Amino acid sequence: MTIAFGDRLAAEFAAGRHLCAGIDPHAGLLAEWELADDAAGAERMGRDVVAASAGVAACVKPQIAFFERFGSAGLAALERVLADARDAGLIVVADVKRGDIGTSFAAYAEAWLAPGSPLESDAMTVVAYQGFDSLAGAFDLVRAQGKGLFVLAATSNPEAREVQQAVRDDGRTVAAAMVADAQRFNDESLADGSVGSGSVGSGSVGSGSVGSVGVVLGATLRLAEYGIETGGLAVSGTALPVLAPGFGAQGARIEDARAIFGGLGAALLANESRGILSGGPAGLAGRVRARAEAVAAALA
Amino acid sequence: MTIAFGDRLAAEFAAGRHLCAGIDPHAGLLAEWELADDAAGAERMGRDVVAASAGVAACVKPQIAFFERFGSAGLAALERVLADARDAGLIVVADVKRGDIGTSFAAYAEAWLAPGSPLESDAMTVVAYQGFDSLAGAFDLVRAQGKGLFVLAATSNPEAREVQQAVRDDGRTVAAAMVADAQRFNDESLADGSVGSGSVGSGSVGSGSVGSVGVVLGATLRLAEYGIETGGLAVSGTALPVLAPGFGAQGARIEDARAIFGGLGAALLANESRGILSGGPAGLAGRVRARAEAVAAALA
Numbered sequence A, B: 001m002t003i004a005f006g007d008r009l010a011a012e013f014a015a016g017r018h019l020c021a022g023i024d025p026h027a028g029l030l031a032e033w034e035l036a037d038d039a040a041g042a043e044r045m046g047r048d049v050v051a052a053s054a055g056v057a058a059c060v061k062p063q064i065a066f067f068e069r070f071g072s073a074g075l076a077a078l079e080r081v082l083a084d085a086r087d088a089g090l091i092v093v094a095d096v097k098r099g100d101i102g103t104s105f106a107a108y109a110e111a112w113l114a115p116g117s118p119l120e121s122d123a124m125t126v127v128a129y130q131g132f133d134s135l136a137g138a139f140d141l142v143r144a145q146g147k148g149l150f151v152l153a154a155t156s157n158p159e160a161r162e163v164q165q166a167v168r169d170d171g172r173t174v175a176a177a178m179v180a181d182a183q184r185f186n187d188e189s190l191a192d193g194s195v196g197s198g199s200v201g202s203g204s205v206g207s208g209s210v211g212s213v214g215v216v217l218g219a220t221l222r223l224a225e226y227g228i229e230t231g232g233l234a235v236s237g238t239a240l241p242v243l244a245p246g247f248g249a250q251g252a253r254i255e256d257a258r259a260i261f262g263g264l265g266a267a268l269l270a271n272e273s274r275g276i277l278s279g280g281p282a283g284l285a286g287r288v289r290a291r292a293e294a295v296a297a298a299l300a
Helices: A005-014 A027-032 A039-053 A071-087 A102-113 A132-145 A158-164 A174-191 A254-266 A284-299 B005-014 B027-032 B039-053 B071-088 B102-113 B132-145 B158-164 B174-191 B254-266 B284-299
Strands: A019-023 A059-062 A091-098 A123-126 A148-154 A213-217 A241-244 A267-272 B019-023 B059-062 B091-098 B123-126 B148-154 B213-217 B241-244 B267-272
Touching: A005 A091, A005 A148, A005 A267, A019 A039, A019 A284, A027 A039, A039 A059, A039 A071, A039 A284, A059 A071, A071 A091, A071 B071, A091 A102, A091 A148, A102 A123, A102 A132, A123 A132, A132 A148, A132 A174, A132 B158, A148 A158, A148 A174, A148 A241, A158 A174, A158 B132, A158 B174, A174 A213, A174 B158, A241 A254, A254 A267, A254 A284, A267 A284, B005 B091, B005 B148, B005 B267, B019 B039, B019 B284, B027 B039, B039 B059, B039 B071, B039 B284, B059 B071, B071 B091, B091 B102, B091 B148, B102 B123, B102 B132, B123 B132, B132 B148, B132 B174, B148 B158, B148 B174, B148 B241, B158 B174, B174 B213, B241 B254, B254 B267, B254 B284, B267 B284
Parallel strands: A019 A059, A019 A267, A059 A091, A091 A123, A123 A148, A148 A213, A213 A241, A241 A267, B019 B059, B019 B267, B059 B091, B091 B123, B123 B148, B148 B213, B213 B241, B241 B267
Antiparallel strands: none
C-alpha cells in the first residue's frame, strides 16, 4: 500500500521529528571535512549525513547543485546516497528547484519522483515561475505514488522580493498565491479522496491531516510583508507542510519558530545545513541529534 | 583568447544562421525514431541532431529534463552529445532552467558553464523566481569565460501569466523587468569593457553588438500585454539575444517574427523542436536545413 507523502510527514511529526538535515557538499565544507572536492567526496559527506540522520531527523535535503557540478559522476554519487536513505527508511527532499512546463516538467518529475527511477526521492523542491499549474506533470505522482512537492514561495535572499512580492491580477502577491495554491491542492486532494486516508493513505500513519504539497518559506522573513497569513490556515482540513531554511547560521532562532510561522507552522520542517555540517564528520551524529532535539523542544 | 558569447552569436547571425535546433528525446519522439526509451536512445537522437545542425543551425538546445530522467546514465549520454557539439564548433544552449541563490546557483553555473566541466555548454537557460541578481553566481563566467545566459521572461503557457504579468513595486511586470535587467547587464558589461570587443571579445567576430545575457520570450505571446516594448531596444548599444520557442508546431509563423518581436528581434534565435525531430532520423538533415533556410529568409 502506498502511503501519502503527507501521511509520512505526519508520522515523523508524531514521533517528534521536525529537523531536515541539509546535505551541501560545496567546496568549502568538503575541505573542512578533509574530503576531495569531487564526486567521491560529495558521496562520502552525503552517506555520512544519511547515517547520522536516520531515526533522528525527519528528512535529509541534498542540494543537488553541489552534486550536479560533477556531471554524471556527481549524479552517480548522489544515486548511492539516495539508495542509503531508502534503505534507512529516511525521507529525502531533493532540493532541485526544477521548473518547466508540459512534458519537460513531467520528465523532471519522472527523474526525481517516479518509483524505480535511479534518482527517486520522496519529494522535490520546485519553482513555478511559469505558474502553479505548470507543475501539473508531478500531480499524479503526488496523488497516486506517495510523492511530495515543496513549491518555492518566499525565500530569504533580499533580491527575491522583486518577484515574490509582485502583485497579481487578483490582488495577491506571487508568494501568497503559491501558498494558497498549494493549500488548495491539498484540500482538493483530500476532498476527492485522491490523497490521504481515503485511498493512498494508511490509517496507521495518518489521515490526511498533513498535505503532500508544501511550500518553501524562509524563516528570516516577515511573512506579513507578502500578505501571507500565519493565523488562518490552521483551521483548514490539512496542515500545509512548510520547509523552512534560515534557522541557525542564517540568523533565525528555532525558539522563534512559533512566532514566525504561527498557524502555518503546524507541519514545519526546519532545515539546518551549516550548523550540522560545519566541524567535519567527527561530531556529526552528536550535532544532528542536538539540533533535532532543539527543534523538537521548540516545536513541542 | 576567449570570445564573448554575444560575439559568437553575432558571428552566427552574420552568417545568416538564426535557427536553434531542439534536442527533445521524450518517449514519444524516441518511439518515432525507433529508439529505445533509455539513455542510449537519447544519446543517439542528440548526436544525430548535432551532426545535422553543425554549420547549418546557429545552435542546438538539449532539453535536459529528457536526459535527467535516466539519472546518471542520462547525464553521461548527454556528456557525449555535448562533446560532439564542441568538436563540431556548434553552440549549445543547455535548456536546464536552473535557479537558486548564492553558492547553490554558483554550483549550477559551474556545472553547465565552467570550462572543463563534463557538462560544459555555451549558455544555459535560467529562472529568476528568486530575483535577477540571484543569478550573480554565473556573471563571472559570462564576463570572463565567454558564456551566456537566457533568463526566462515571458513563456507561452497560459498559466504563466499569473506570475509573469504580476506587477512589481516599480510598476513593471515581472517579465518586463527580466528583459530590462538582462539588457542593463549587457549595457553595463559593454560600458565597463568586461564583455565585448574591449576585453574578451575578439574584433574578428564582433564588437559587443550582441549581448551575452538574453531572455526567453514565447513567440506566441503578445508582448505588449507584459509591458515589454518591442520598439525601443534596438537603439541600445547591444542587441538583446532572444531565444524564442513557439515557432512551428506551437503555432507561431516564422514569417511573422519581425511583427512579433520588432526591435527585440535583432538577435533572435528561433527554436524549433518538433518540426525538426518529427519523422525520425531519415530526413533529419534535410528538415534542419529547410527550417534553417526558412528562418534565415524570414529574418533576412
